Amino acid sequence: MDIQRLKGLRGCGGAGFPVHIKWQAVADEATLEGGKVIVCNADEGEPGTLKDGWLLNEQPRRVLLGMQRAAAMVGAVRAYVYLRPEYTEQLRHLQGAISNLVEDGFLSPGSGAMWNGAGFPGREVHRPDYPLPPAAMPQIAPAAATGLPLRLDIVLGGGAYICGEETALLESMEGRRPQPRHKPPYPTQSGLWGLPTLMNNVETFWWAERILSGEVDTPGSHRLYSLSGDVERPGVYEAPVGITASDLISQFGGGVVNREQISCWIPGGAASGVLPPSCLDTELSPEGLKEVGTSLGTAGVVVYAKPTQPVEVAAEIMQFFADESCSQCTPCRLGNRAFSDWISGVHDWPESAVTERWLEAMELGSICGLGFTAPLVVRQMQRWFSEAVV
Amino acid sequence: MSHDKITFNLDGEDMQVDAGTSLLDACRSKGAQVPTLCHEDRLEPFGGCRMCLVELDGAPRPVPACKTNASEGMVVRSASESLERVRGTIAEMFMAEHRPSQGGRPNAMEKVAKRFDLGAPPIQFPKRTEYHDHNRFIGFDTDACILCNRCVRYCDEIMQVTALEHFGQGPDAIVQPTDGLSFLDTSCELCGGCVSSCPTGALYEKQAQGIEESSCETTRTVCTFCGVGCVIDLNTKDGNVVKVTAEEGVGPNDGHLCTKGRFAWQFIHHEDRLSEPLVRGDDGELHAVSWEEAYARVVEGLSKVKQEHGADSIGFLASSRCTNEDVYALQKLARSVIGTNNVHSCAAT
Amino acid sequence: MTNSIAEIEDTDCLFVIGSNTTEAHPVLALRMKKAMRRGAKLIVADPRRTWLAQRADIHLQLKPGTDIPLVNAMAHVILKEGLQAQDYIHNLTENYEAFAKAVGEWPPERAAEICGVEAEDIRKAARAYATTDRSGIYYTLGITEHVCGVDNVRTLSNLALATGHLGREAVGVNPLRGQNNVQGCNDMGNNPVYLPGYQLVAEEENRARFEKAWGTPLSAEPGLRLDQMMDRMHTGELRAFYVMGEDPLISEPNLAHVEEGFDKVDFVVSQDIFLNETSRRHADVVLPATCFAEKDGTFTNSERRVQRVRKAVEAPGSARPDLEIITEIAKRLGAQWLPADPQAYWDEVADLMPKFFGIRYDRIEETGLQWPCPDRDHPGSKFLHEGAPIRGKGVFYGVDHVPPWEEPDEEYPFLLTTGRTLYHYNAATQTARSDGLVDKQESNFIEIAPADARDLGVSDGMLVQVESRRGQVDALAVVTDRLSPGVMWMPMHFSAARANVLTGDGRDSEVGTPEYKVTAVRLATHGH
Incomplete structure (x- = not known):
């Protein structure tokens, strides 16, 4: 029943999956030895997105309470926050909130243990010297069937973009190279250590808490927008889903110096691609952005003023994807690399039939969202800035 | 291990396989040609190269046949124009990076490139x-x-x-x-x-x-x-x-x-291998001789000891490194020709 | 092995005792690794913390030479806790009472003290072994190279009989053979008491069969074991020695004693592919033989599988196949033998061995066959003792502890045990000729526990002198926590530092296998 109250809320990590369906799926799974698991994905890595970090600084208790409610509703007995390792301030706030919740009886004593998730060998990650991931599922004190009090620990991320992909995140937590798993099975069926796992983004748990506590009664009506780039007041703003970018910029961001100077903008994090100024009056909603070929993603709005060229922005994004590809599957590893080189002019573009085939191979052949959504950046360039690409 | 049978449709034909059979194995058993590079039967399926993608009804995009098990009611196509194009393009991606080694070693990558008739990569x-x-x-x-x-x-x-x-x-x-x-x-x-x-x-x-x-x-x-x-x-x-x-x-x-x-x-x-019979001379050193001389010396030595001290004063030691036929012959020599059961090997286990 | 190598991966509890499988039988160990990956339990009894021991659910790090107390105590726990296979014992075994009585005297606490392990670990190991349906025992020279080698094996056989872990797939008592054809060499009658096919030479009807086939009368007098031959060299009773493919002057224990013996022998023939210590110092005639790549024939592996060996290259110079050399000598000694064709000789011996009768070259072209294989349609035997032990009833033995021949004392305070490494093989005549392997392991070394190293003032990489009552060798110190204090370990591969200069005269009283595994030694740092 309670889970249905979340209807309307969509995941805020980028993919926008209906939250109540995911929670129900985990609730419906049988409980294995070891119990069910809640994971809060706090590995905020999407360029142009900063709302999770802001939330963890400002309202960590509410995020944790959202996790705690989720655990009670799906029957989970252990929970983890997988935190971006650069978020040292957030870590402090989280730890404080955890010890308060332990005192208040919401979390079990001992909560707040730490370990470092695995990253890519060869990539330096700056983080405190916490233990390596456990070789096997750690034992926790037997919990009541309700999952109360919940055991909640923190894992510091592996320091790579792909660690934010839910199954790569699980691999990192288990101590392996953070490469996405093949789905199915989905984490809801077989996640951390093979247990049914409910994973949501920081903001999602925050909204869930606000909805379930009765503070918000229109799930999904608002989002936290990360507004950055060439605006007067960059920051994180709660605003309605469906607000136009123009309004967001003017009402919340204090406006751009000169609207005629906008070169291009990003609606929902780097993976949502680059749009022209002509689209600034598009509604920032799944439906509105679909019309212009993209999605709301993480609701990370980035505004670029001239003289920055759209192709420079796109090249930077493709370079980022190429560098951050986990290198497990070929289309993502080599496709992103090629488009990065082509779009930045390191190599000459081949004929359009070839780029079309390569985009198709990435879209159909990649293992995870990094590989199969990266072509969107190229396709948006082809649609809106065709003079700059092939 | 379950012995349940699964029925699914592959390339338009219903097919029955054991539960847990991968689509790749099912394709192979039916003779469907699905290219692979990262797959090896002795290893757990990896699904990284993406050459074995097949189409699965209801899936948002093709799935790797190596990493997907057949399940009841699945409808799978191992070949289509789109699959051929995607696989060929992925092979082309590989060839943008791969530089075949010189040295005569078999190269599955080159074979795949040939199979898709690839020209110079873009x-x-x-x-x-x-x-x-x-x-x-x-x-x-x-x-x-x-x-x-x-x-x-x-x-x-x-x-x-x-x-x-x-x-x-x-x-x-x-x-x-x-x-x-x-x-x-x-x-x-x-x-x-x-x-x-x-x-x-x-x-x-x-x-x-x-x-x-x-x-x-x-x-x-x-x-x-x-x-x-x-x-x-x-x-x-x-x-x-x-x-x-x-x-x-x-x-x-x-x-x-x-x-x-x-x-x-x-x-x-190795150059240290013995290549000629050697016989110890009066000088105490070993000298190369012909086989006939060596055999004569063996026969003379064994016969003399047997004559003077009896067959049981001769011992034979066989090696566990020789063939069955070699060691059979040695004990037969000891028993039936010399006449002693003094034959053993370094058999400790 | 009672069971097959491939079955190991289906085993759910592996009891590995006296076997450093990943180094001595690396490819067989892959099956163990596969079972472990599947979740099989692993119990390792070894004085060293080997690769397997490090990954074992239970590592029983026993003192060398205390296997009987350990295994008896496991049996004690099994009986005490009622974990035995009552029906199997009742229907298919005999002499149970003697066994029960013997192990009754070995509660885990008593064994724990002697073995230097935790009593609770013995209990856990016993329970894991007994209560898992597919439990197999795997052992090698760590069990057999003791004064009580035969008794050690009997305790393991007791364990399998008591739990009924025999006569099925993925169970059994499985000695892992050290050399490519140890099994075949035994099968073929290279034994003073057995004719080919384990037929006692003392029994007249056996002799009669061979006499008829060979066309000559045979001696009924059991012959001498290798250790007895070595002794009779000293007494002048053994005057000629024919050695094919062996180097006793590196492989036998107490080498100084062996050397003296050889000095007294009138006539020595060495047939080999390289000059070795024995031929260089003592052979009157050295006959150059072919190696495995240069001849046809068969080898029989640990799982009793007879497999085809095929000629791939020509031998160097005028080297000849062993079979041809022996045939030529027999001919010159007046015997009427078949020409030296391996297949003809195999047929000759297979005709004489009922358990091998069905194995013929035409059947093993593709895949080898496992004996027993009594007729030409028989598929071979994956495992032995199906339904019931081969001899009808399995015999229990009451076995008591036999201390090693030599134990550490004040003068020689450390217990040295020896073994093989991954990178070399036996006397290293072959592996020392592979530069790539020598890169990995160049010379002799001795493993020393950190506490002992500290006490002795020895540091890692230091050259030390290892002395026993019989001799001394040099070795580089490797300080490692693989060993418990008081125990040291040395490989037996290096001709420049022969470990067997140190080893003693202890031998199994029944089969004469030397006690390579326990020697009392002391250490001196070099130049002092």
């Missing part, structure tokens, strides 16, 4: 850093590596020594001995399993470098070291052993070998 990525190592067995041509991870997985799953790693990510991703050390300084046991699992010849046997594999003859025999009895193929060229290989699915070893079995064959052609 982009050529820069060469990788060369890898030099002073171990004498295993060489690594980094530019031929396609990151299929077969070697890494062999080392993890089968040898379980984790002496190779998939290092880094993105364009810098490479396979290397763990921590970038020499093969001699990691937990590597120099079994060469990585070489045997490499589809492109990127990992290769230094001892056989430059020898065209197709020009070798092979003779199937049994390893001469421990008592496991690994079935091996001696690869010979111009009358010399140049390499030892083993075939998957054959013998107690199922295609696996250890460092001795795979690499330690130099003794066969």
Whole structure:
């Protein structure tokens, strides 16, 4: 029943999956030895997105309470926050909130243990010297069937973009190279250590808490927008889903110096691609952005003023994807690399039939969202800035 | 292990397989040609190369046949225009990076490229850093590596020594001995399993470098070291052993070998090998003689002792390294010709 | 092995005792690794923390030479806790009472004290072994190379009989043979008491069969074991010695004593592929033989599988196959033998051995066959003792502890045990000729526990002198926590530092296998 109250809320990590369906799926799974698991994905890595970090600084208790409610509703007995390792301030706030919740009886004593998730060998990650991931599922004190009090620990991320992909995140937590798993099975069926796992983004748990506590009664009506780039007041703003970018910029961001100077903008994090100024009056909603070929993603709005060229922005994004590809599957590893080189002019573009085939191979052949959504950046360039690409 | 049967539809025909059968195995059993690069039957499915993508009704995009098990009611197509195009494009991506090694090693990557009739790739990525190592067995041509991870997985799953790693990510991703050390300084046991699992010849046997594999003859025999009895193929060229290989699915070893079995064959052609009979002269030194002289000396020596001290004053020691026929003959010599049961071997187990 | 190598991967509890499988039988160990990956339990009894021991669920790090107390105590736990296979014992075994009585005297606490392990670990190991349906025992020279080698094996056989872990797939008592054809060499009657096919030479009807086939009368007098031959060299009773493919001057224990013996022998023939210590110093005639790559024939592996060996290259110079050499000598000594064709000789011996009768070259072209294989349609035997032990009833033995021949004392305070490494093989005549292997392991070394090293002032990499009552060798110190204090370990491969200069005269009283595994030694740092 309670889970249905979340209807309307969509995941805020980028993919926008209906939250109540995911929670129900985990609730419906049988409980294995070891119990069910809640994971809060706090590995905020999407360029142009900063709302999770802001939330963890400002309202960590509410995020944790959202996790705690989720655990009670799906029957989970252990929970983890997988935190971006650069978020040292957030870590402090989280730890404080955890010890308060332990005192208040919401979390079990001992909560707040730490370990470092695995990253890519060869990539330096700056983080405190916490233990390596456990070789096997750690034992926790037997919990009541309700999952109360919940055991909640923190894992510091592996320091790579792909660690934010839910199954790569699980691999990192288990101590392996953070490469996405093949789905199915989905984490809801077989996640951390093979247990049914409910994973949501920081903001999602925050909204869930606000909805379930009765503070918000229109799930999904608002989002936290990360507004950055060439605006007067960059920051994180709660605003309605469906607000136009123009309004967001003017009402919340204090406006751009000169609207005629906008070169291009990003609606929902780097993976949502680059749009022209002509689209600034598009509604920032799944439906509105679909019309212009993209999605709301993480609701990370980035505004670029001239003289920055759209192709420079796109090249930077493709370079980022190429560098951050986990290198497990070929289309993502080599496709992103090629488009990065082509779009930045390191190599000459081949004929359009070839780029079309390569985009198709990435879209159909990649293992995870990094590989199969990266072509969107190229396709948006082809649609809106065709003079700059092939 | 379940023996339940699954019925699903492959390429328009209903097909029954055991539960747990991968779509790849199902395709193969039906004769459907699905290309693979990262797959090896002895290893757990990986699904990284994406060559074996097949279409599955209801799935948002094609699925890797190696990593997807057949399930009841599935409708699968192993070939279509789109699949052919996607697989061909992925092969083209590989060829933008892969530089075939010289040295006559079979290269599955080149075969796949040929199968898709690929021309020059639309982009050529820069060469990788060369890898030099002073171990004498295993060489690594980094530019031929396609990151299929077969070697890494062999080392993890089968040898379980984790002496190779998939290092880094993105364009810098490479396979290397763990921590970038020499093969001699990691937990590597120099079994060469990585070489045997490499589809492109990127990992290769230094001892056989430059020898065209197709020009070798092979003779199937049994390893001469421990008592496991690994079935091996001696690869010979111009009358010399140049390499030892083993075939998957054959013998107690199922295609696996250890460092001795795979690499330690130099003794066969070693200059220290005895090539002529020797007889100790009055000077106390051993001198080369003809076989006739040697045989005469043996017969004379044995006969004399037997005559003077009896058959039981002669002892025979057989080696557990010789063939059954050799050692049978030796004990027969002792028992039926000399007339003594004084025959033993170093049999401790 | 009672069972097959491939079955190991289906075993759910592996009891590995006295076997450093990943180094001595690396490819067989892959099956163990596969079972472990599947979740099989692993119990390792070994004085060293070997690769397997490090990954074992239970590592029983026993003092060398205390296997009987350990295994008896496991049996004690099994009986005490009622974990035995009552029906199997009742229907298919005999002499149970003697066994029960013997192990009754070995509660885990008593064994724990002697073995230097935790009593609770013995209990855990016993329970794991007994209560897992597919439990197999795997052992090698760590069990047999003791004064009580035969008794050690009997305790293991007791364990399998008591739990009924015999006569099925993925169970059994499985000695892993050290050399490519140890099994075949035994099968073929290279034994002073057995004719080919384990037929006692003392029994007249056996002799009669061979006499008829060979066309000559045979001696009924059991012959001498190798250790007895070595002794009779000293007494002048053994005057000629024919050695084929062996180097007793590196492989036998107490080498100084062996050397003296050889000095007294009138006539020595060495047939080999290399000059070795024995031929260089003592042979009157050295006959150059072919190696495995240069001849046809068969080897029989640990799982009793007879497999084809095939000629791939020509032998160097005028070297000849062993079979041909022996045939030529027999001919010159007046015997009428078949020409030296391996297949003809195999047929000759297979005709004489009922258990091998069905194995013929034409049947093993593709895949070898496992004996027993009594007729030409028989598929061979994956495992032995199906339904019931081969001899009808399995015999229990009451076995008591036999201390090693030599134990550490004040003068020689450390217990040295010896073994093989991955990178070399036996006397290293072959592996030392592989530069790539020598890179990995160049010379002799001795493993020393950190506490002992500290006490002795020895550091890692230091050259030390290892002395026993019989001799001394040099070795580089390897300080490692693989060993418990008081125990040291040395490989037996290096001709420049022969470990067997140190080993003593202890031998199994029944089969004469030397006690390579226990020697009392002391250490001196070099030059002092």
